[in-house]
Amino acid sequence: MSQQLSQERVSVWGVRQQRVIVRFSGRAIIWCAMVVLMGIPIAWIMESGATDVFLEATRPDFEKIPVGIVGIANVGGAGASEGRMAVGTRIEEVLKADLRRSQIFSLVDLTGLGVKASELGSEPHLAFKQVAELGASVVVWGKAGIKAEGNETDVHMEAYVYDVGSDELVGGKRYVGSPSVVRLMAHRFADELVFRYTGEPGIARTKIAYVAEQGSARELFVMDYDGHDPRQITADGFLNLMPRWSPDRRFLVFTAYRQRNTQTIDIIELATGKRSTLVSQGGLNITPALSPDGNFLAFASSREGNSELYRMDTRTKVVQRLTVHAAGDLSPTWSPSGRELAFVSDRSGGPQVFLMSADGTNVRRLTFEGDYNAAPAWSPRGNWIAYICRTPKKEYKLCLITPDGQKRVQLTTGPGVDDSPSWSPDGRHLVFSSTMDGKSHIYMINADGKDLERITHSGTHNSAPAWSPAL
């Protein structure tokens, strides 16, 4: 129920950083008692109803760790072919993009150092002692190439990390794999760096499930978090909508149409393509969401007339009705503890975001600003609920609200319909779909509204992104 994670690290530029995250469950009274007990200023965000509280004390002036990448040298054949970069260059490019997106690191230009990655082995260069002058605290270098032995063609990569503050080699990695996993090697190394410096698993190896138009059909796809390597998952020739991940990343649950006439909620195992129907009664069966522990599937169904919320015990298959209201209820999203759900209801006129306990009790309205608020997504850190808000100019934009309703932020502006926000597992980023460039595409944005990045570039319609859990 309760865990405490305390990390201390001496950063390379000699600044001591302390980061304490306490996650616990309890009542507001206990919470307040604790604040008094501590008697120190802390940044805290509290949820009304107080069943799921995250407390995070971070240095408010958290500085990104400046990292200099000498390069990933191309060795041997290096696998450069027509119109294709050598593997070392490709890995370096992917690694830099990952570190930039991580929000943990900033990139420092090391060209002034006069050291080439191709001259380096596994030991730090003497010149690295001077990189502090260039502003770097961490130095990364490595090499990569392709080796063919018999019928086997393998990519080999190795890379090393040097810490300027302690003046020593932190360590390195040596990877081997087929040429198809070149990007994955870079992602893996980026996640190792994030893990080394934050204790978090990183997001570079996460995936995004989404819906892409294929002719007049819409099918499920899964791509890397940076939009690369899309794979088609369904091929029904009709509609498959709103995918959500299982907590172990092995399955997707989604809305499908049987014979084009009735909706079902299906589950597909990614590794095998094996698919079955979980929910089939009634008309509308939409917005499935598995609880963080995988024990419950929450969904909306109009089996008893209008759209209501239900939850299915994934082991016993027992279905329990959660909402009873003549208005439409839909789009459940679980709090990280699995104790609460945010959802959409039009019981007060237009759609608004509501909260309730996971058993359907304690229903209360969360959003009051504007006449259309929908598609909520609860951050894995618990501190924000992202949703789509309709602005006074009738634009559908990405908004955030704290679960106690005290703080609200609009993250995107301008024309186009934003839809379907989904959080990265580290809670630092969101993906969403938007028609801001005309056709619907998938975009990534930081939780602070910075670094908007389009991650799909082809196709006629990409929508409903769902970010996978971390590894």
Added chain:
Amino acid sequence: MMTRMQAMIGVPLMVGSSLIMIMVGCATKSVRSGGNMPLSQGEERETGQAVQDLSFSERHGGGEEGLRGLDKNPSEERVGNTVLMAKSDPSSAARQVDEIRVEQASTAAAELRDVFFAFDSFVITEEGRQALSRNAQWLKANQGAQLKIEGHCDERGTSAYNLVLGEKRAKAARNYLVELGVSPSQLLVVSYGKERPFCKEHEESCYAQNRRAHMVVRGNR
């Protein structure tokens, strides 16, 4: 070594959180037996097909894929794809396309009229009532025919809420047909929300075409 500042933060935090651990731990314990428990009121078991046994792994993705950390003398690690994905079989897609073509042909022959709606609305207009009166006559004359009423929305608003709105539109049209004396057994409703637009431009003339209850003849029973 702990600095004074860190001790100030850390020690009370530990004391506080262990206190809470004790209090909450006692308060929230609940016991639920597994297996086939009797169903209480308001519960039902999903039936009708073999539902696959859902067992989610305890560990994310399996140990092999987990990070192993940076090492001063790294040994070689083989990198494979973290999420294995089966190739999808596109054969059923062609069948759907053929079936849709057959539906379109029989719908065109019946000359049924669609019902159009105002923005954010599922209220049937006077024009809509006229269209449905005409459709009702045809349905009464063709008692063997089944009609699928598809609810559609324009691209504004969220995908999920538009599926609910689309169902409201389709049901509004169905209810009016029933009021006109059409047998409910001839009617089926389905919502496509904003997922199967008739028109794809981002302008009102196009949006107006997409806000509709579309009539599709499913052939004779």
